[in-house]
Amino acid sequence: MTVPSDQDRSEEAGLPAPPADGPGLFGDAPSPPPAAAAATPYRVLARKYRPTTFDDLIGQETTVRILRNAFALGRVAHAFMLTGVRGVGKTTTARIIARALNCTGPDGQGGPTADPCGVCPNCVAILADRHPDVLEMDAASRTGVDDVREIIEATRFRPMQGRMKVFIIDEVHMLSRNAFNALLKTLEEPPAQVTFIFATTELRKVPVTVLSRCQTFALRRVPQVALAAHFDRIAQAENVRFTPDALSLIARAADGSVRDGLSLLDQAIAQGTLDGEGGTDAAPIGMDLVADMLGLADRGLIFDLLDAVLEGKPERALEITTDVYERGGDLGVMLGDVLELVHTISRIKAIPALRDNPDLPEAERQRGAALAERVPVPVLGRTWQMLLKGLAEVEQAPDRRQAAEMILIRLCYVADLPPPGDLVRRIMGQDAAAAPVQVSAAPPNASVNGQGAQGSAAISGGRDGDREIRMVANGGMRVEGTPHPVPEVGRAEIVQPEPEQVTAPRTWREAVAFVSGRDAMLHGHLRHATHLVSFAPPLVTIRVERNSLPGLARRLETVLREGTGDPAWQVRQSEEEGEATLAEQGAEIIQLHRAAAQAHPLVQAAMQVFPTARLGEVTDHALDDYGLPPEEMVSQTLAPDLEFAPLDADLVEEDDLDTDDFA
Structure with a gap:
C-alpha cells in the first residue's frame, strides 16, 4: 500500500502544493538537535607536559650529555639502569631512549639519533604507547619467573615495525630472586636487536649481578x-x-x-x-x-614561632600554634618546618655565602640571615636536638596538639639557660670570651657524690691553667684545681690536676713518631719520602723526594716548635743523599728476617715434606711500628737467630695454629 504524499493530497483537493523545503501542513518540523561536541578528557599537567626529547628534561644535564655522546659515537649500550627518587623522569627517559633507537626521521631513512623527529611512524606510535616493539612491564605487579620468561621468549623474534625491540621494566627491584636469575643470561648476551631499560627507586635492592650487566644512570633530584x-x-x-x-x-x-x-x-x-x-x-x-x-603554616608564622621560642615567650608560641591549628594545619608538619628552618639558619651561619644564594627563598635570605647573626651555634644545635626528639613524641602521643605545645613550652623554658660551653666557663671562673677548652681522658675511678661513674671526660683550662672540670657519664661534673674542699654546688668536686709533660724527640725516628699523633699526612711523607741527612737538635737536615708534600720542611718545623714549645727548632733541606727512608729500612729488615727464616733447617725440612707450602709473613715482635729494632739495639745483629721449641715441648692444639701462613 502506497501512502499519498502531501503534494498528491493538495493536487486532489485543488490546492497549491507547499514548497518542498517549506513548512508542512501541520507546522514547522522540529529541527534536528545539533551534534554533541566530542568531549575531550582532561589530562593532568604531569602527563600533558611530559618531556618528549632530551632537551625537555630538566636537572639531568649529566645523564643527557652522556646519552647524547653515546648516540653520536654509536656506542649505545644494550642495557640501562635508571635510578632516582620518584618523579624525576626515569620512565620518561626510558621512552625517549626507545624513540631515539627507533626513529627513522621525517623521510624514513634516518638512523638512531639523540634528537628523535617526533613525526615518523615509530615516534608517533611510541608517543601514543601503542608501538608493538616497545614493551613496558610493571615489576611491582608482575614479579614472577613466568613474567620474565615471556620477555625472554619475545627476544627471540625480530622487531615487527621498529629497528629495535625495547623492554622497559619499571620498579625492577620488585622482581623475585628467581626472576632475576632467569634474566641474567639474556641480559648478558641479548640479541643484537634488543635493548633493556630498567627503572628503580631502590638501587640497593637490585642484585649486583644485574647491575654489572647494565649502564647505570643516577637521575638527580631537581633543584x-x-x-x-x-x-x-x-x-x-x-x-x-x-x-x-x-x-x-x-x-x-x-x-x-x-x-x-x-x-x-x-x-x-x-x-x-x-x-x-x-x-x-x-x-x-x-x-x-x-x-x-598544602596544610602548611605561613612561612612568616614559622619565623615568628622560632623567634618566640628562642626569646623564651611561651604565650606568643602557643598563640601562633593555636592560629595554625584553627586554620587546619598539622602541628607535626609545623614542627617539621621549624626543624627545617633551624637547619637552614645553621647552614647560613656555617656558610655565609648562602646569604646571596638564589636557591634560598627571600624570607630565608633576609630573616634567616638576621637570625644567624644573633643566635649562636650551640643554641641552634640544642634546638635541633629537642625538635628532632619532639617530632617522634608527636607521632606517638594520643593528642598531637598537646604534644606539640609541650615541646614548644620546653624550648621556651631552655631559652633562658646558657649553652653548655658558657656554663662550663662560668663554673671555671672564665668569661664568655674565654679560649676553647681542651678535652682529655679522665681517670677510671672518677666519681660524683661518692658514686662511681662508668666513663668520664675531662675538660681542662682556666685563666692560670690551674683548674680542670670533669664531665662524668651519669650527668654530673667535678672541678679539679683547688686544693681545699669547697661547698658542693649541684654535683661538683674540687681536686688537684696533674701537669702534662712533653719530651722533645732525641732522634730522627722519635721526631717522626712525634709527628704521627699531630699531622697524619706529614707523618706519611716523612716515613716514605724523606731521607735524613743529619739530626742535631734543634737543627734537622733532610732531603725530600720529588712530588712529595709541598712545604714539608716548614710544616715539620712548625709541628716541632708548637709540640715541644721550643722555638729554636729548625728544619733545612739538602741535596745530599742521606739515609734511606724509614719505610725502606723497615723493608730491608723484613727481607733479612725472611731470608734467615727460609735458611733455617727446620723450615727447609717442612718445605720438603710439604712441597706446595709457602712461607707466610715473618713477624718479629721486638720491632717497632716502623719495622725497625729499638734504637738501643741497632748495634746488635739485625737478624738474630730464630728460636724453635725443643722436640720434647708440648704440642699446640690444631685450633690454635695460624693457618694463614700456609697455602
Missing part, C-alpha cells in the same frame, strides 16, 4: 630553583599566574620530584581559579592559598 622556573613556564602556558613565593613553596614541597610538583601545581590552579585568582586579569595565586592547600 628548587629549576623546579620553580619550570612550574612558572607551565603556569603561563595554562594562562595562570602565581606569585614567586607560591611557586617556591610548591617547589619545596615537591622535594626534587617534577611529577609531585606538577600534581601540586595542578591542584593549586584548580583551587586558585575557583576562588577568582590566577587568571590573566585577576590577581596571581599567592603563597597563603598554596600554604592552606
